[in-house]
Amino acid sequence: MRIRGFFLFRRYTLLIFIILLLLFALVLMSLRAKQRKGVEFFDALLMEICSPFQKASTLVIKTVQGTFQQYVFLVNLEKENRMLKQKIAELQEENHRMKEMKLANDRLRQLLQFREKNSPSMIGAEVIGQDPSSWFKSVTIDKGEKDGVKKRMAVISPTGVIGQILKTAPHYATVLLITDYNSAIDSLVERTRAKAIVEGKGENRCQLKYLLRAEEVAVGDIVVTSGLDGNFPKGLMVGEIKKVDKKGHGVFQYAELVPSVDMTQLEEVFVIMEPLPPAPLQEEKGKKGKKTKK
Amino acid sequence: MRRIILSLLVGILFLILQTTWLSSFPIQRIRPDLLLIFTLYLAFLFPPIFGGLLAFLMGYLMDLFSGNALGFYTFSRPLVFFVAQFFKERFYLEGFSFQFLFAFVFGMLEGILIFILMNALQPLSLGNFVPLFFTFLLPQSFFTGLATPLLFWFFQKGSLLLFRQPEKGIMEKV
Numbered sequence: 001m002r003i004r005g006f007f008l009f010r011r012y013t014l015l016i017f018i019i020l021l022l023l024f025a026l027v028l029m030s031l032r033a034k035q036r037k038g039v040e041f042f043d044a045l046l047m048e049i050c051s052p053f054q055k056a057s058t059l060v061i062k063t064v065q066g067t068f069q070q071y072v073f074l075v076n077l078e079k080e081n082r083m084l085k086q087k088i089a090e091l092q093e094e095n096h097r098m099k100e101m102k103l104a105n106d107r108l109r110q111l112l113q114f115r116e117k118n119s120p121s122m123i124g125a126e127v128i129g130q131d132p133s134s135w136f137k138s139v140t141i142d143k144g145e146k147d148g149v150k151k152r153m154a155v156i157s158p159t160g161v162i163g164q165i166l167k168t169a170p171h172y173a174t175v176l177l178i179t180d181y182n183s184a185i186d187s188l189v190e191r192t193r194a195k196a197i198v199e200g201k202g203e204n205r206c207q208l209k210y211l212l213r214a215e216e217v218a219v220g221d222i223v224v225t226s227g228l229d230g231n232f233p234k235g236l237m238v239g240e241i242k243k244v245d246k247k248g249h250g251v252f253q254y255a256e257l258v259p260s261v262d263m264t265q266l267e268e269v270f271v272i273m274e275p276l277p278p279a280p281l282q283e284e285k286g287k288k289g290k291k292t293k294k
Numbered sequence: 295m296r297r298i299i300l301s302l303l304v305g306i307l308f309l310i311l312q313t314t315w316l317s318s319f320p321i322q323r324i325r326p327d328l329l330l331i332f333t334l335y336l337a338f339l340f341p342p343i344f345g346g347l348l349a350f351l352m353g354y355l356m357d358l359f360s361g362n363a364l365g366f367y368t369f370s371r372p373l374v375f376f377v378a379q380f381f382k383e384r385f386y387l388e389g390f391s392f393q394f395l396f397a398f399v400f401g402m403l404e405g406i407l408i409f410i411l412m413n414a415l416q417p418l419s420l421g422n423f424v425p426l427f428f429t430f431l432l433p434q435s436f437f438t439g440l441a442t443p444l445l446f447w448f449f450q451k452g453s454l455l456l457f458r459q460p461e462k463g464i465m466e467k468v
Contacts, residue, residue: 014342018376021346025353025369032364046358050306054359057314065318130317131360132309134325134434135408138361140313166363180361181412202426 040167044145047169054129055142110158111268121273123147125155127266128172137180137200138163139266144171152231154272160237160260161185161225162269173271177263178206178238186229187238189215190222198223198238201256204263206239208255215253217244223257233272298344300456301336305352308332313359326441327434329356330404331397333371334442335449337378349375366411370404377403390443397442401435 111124125141143149145168155162155175163183166176176183183200187208194215196208211217221241227234243256308328316325329352336345336352353371360367378400386392409423409431 017343018346018372021350021372022369025350025365025372028354028368029365043358046355050309050355050359053306053310054313057310061315061318129310129313129359132312132329132356133327133360133362133367134430135405135412136361138359140359166361167358174359174361176361176363182361182363202430 043167044169047167047172047174051128051140051142051169051172054140058128107268111270113158122270123149123273125149125173125269125271127269135202136182137177137202137263138166139175139177139269141173141175141269141271142171143271144169144173146170148273149173149271154232155269156232156236156272157261157266157269160239161232162261162263162266164231165271175269178259179204179263184209185232185238186226187223188226189217189241190224192216192221195226196223196255198257204259205242206257206259208241208257209252211253211255213246213251213253217241217253217255219244231272297340297456298348301339301348302351304452305329305332305348306355309352309355309359324433324437326438327401328441328445329371330374330401330438331442331445332449333375334378334397334400335446337375337382339449339453342376342379345379346372346375364411364415366408369411370407373407374400374404393443393446394439396439398435398439401438402431405431405435 123143125143125147127139128142129140131138141155149165149168151165151168153165155164161178163175163177163180165173167174178185178198178200179202180200181202183198185198186195187198188195189208189211192215194211194217196211198206199209201207208217208223219241223238223241225232225234225236225238237260239257239259241255241257243254245254248254312325312328316328319325333349333352336348339345340348349372350368353367353369354365356367356371357365378396385396387396409426
């Protein structure tokens with residue numbers, strides 16, 4: 001009987017292994033849902049191992065792209081003009097490099113101004129990778145727990161909201177973009193002050209959920225953060241309404257918006273280390289100050 | 295052991311390419327899933343236990359760098375591996391069209407599975423599936439299918455160079 005049992009076990013070893021492996025994946029899923037420490041540690045460890053390669057790869061790609069853009073049109077030149085063309089190429093390369101430097105300089109100056117204007121408690125980070133799956137929308141940045149980055153922290157750029165920190169490793173973090181299906185941000189329509197939740201719709205689009213039918217919103221209206229979720233400061237631009245639909249039944253209307261930030265072109269971002277004071281409070285303080293002066 | 299470590303490194307290399315190089319294309323929908331192709335090839339290269347573990351790790355890595363917080367790929371990739379192993383003996387898989395179809399079907403099936411899992415955990419209306427199907431799932435699976443014969447050819451050449459026995463099937467002993 002024992003021998004028979006042993007043979008039965010051997011016969012079904014593969015099946016048992018498959019079931020166990022898939023069950024383990026499901027257990028991991030449930031552990032992740034409950035945010036257990038053990039899984040987080042393992043995630044952070046693997047991320048630390050892989051991300052430096054990702055960073056190096058991004059650097060190589062950027063360099064190759066620059067070089068390719070520079071030289072691809074110079075391949076089929078006539079022999080007698082080679083010297084001259086080489087000179088042009090060198091000058092072009094220099095010009096391109098200088099243009100790149102100027103663009104980077106402008107961008108960084110804009111970031112610096114934005115940072116100084118808003119809060120000192122922000123940290124700049126570079127995007128080093130995109131989401132490997134097309135189902136989800138996230139990016140990897142080169143700042144992590146060692147730099148003070150924590151889960152749920154807001155990630156922004158001078159042009160608007162980008163997303164929030166989803167996973168962290170000591171030196172890297174994953175940012176869930178506002179266009180992801182799992183993203184939701186409490187916001188309001190700037191003109192009418194109508195409250196709604198901005199949810200991701202994949203690609204470069206979001207939708208406004210729980211926007212009351214009675215609220216008057218129109219195409220072109222700007223949507224800003226409400227500051228109620230505790231992560232994002234009040235008044236940051238989220239996007240512009242591109243479609244409003246009141247045809248359906250129910251209490252709510254449907255509106256679609258395009259984020260103010262192009263999520264496919266992200267290079268540098270800011271992580272807000274602590275919630276900023278909401279904008280109206282600052283205004284009120286200003287008014288109070290004026291009153292006391294009087 | 296060398297075979298496993300090398301395969302793991304190749305998997306990590308593909309993950310990095312997928313998150314950096316392929317993402318720099320202007321149209322992100324035209325982005326073949328290199329790791330899915332690699333997982334399908336693992337089904338030809340490895341016996342079920344080692345291959346299953348590798349597919350599990352590939353899925354885990356994919357989840358790690360993705361906005362997916364729960365780990366759908368940790369579940370779907372080993373499943374894809376075992377189903378591919380089951381079918382590899384039953385279908386003729388030589389030539390461009392068969393390899394294309396093989397990866398295309400698996401890409402579509404995995405996409406549908408992910409959608410079902412997403413829907414179960416964060417309900418989306420079914421109306422969301424139709425645009426997703428045409429704008430993302432279909433083109434993504436198509437380009438994954440197109441890239442498969444080329445990558446399979448490279449994998450085959452690579453494994454011939456590195457190992458004496460490039461393919462160990464489900465019926466063979468470890």
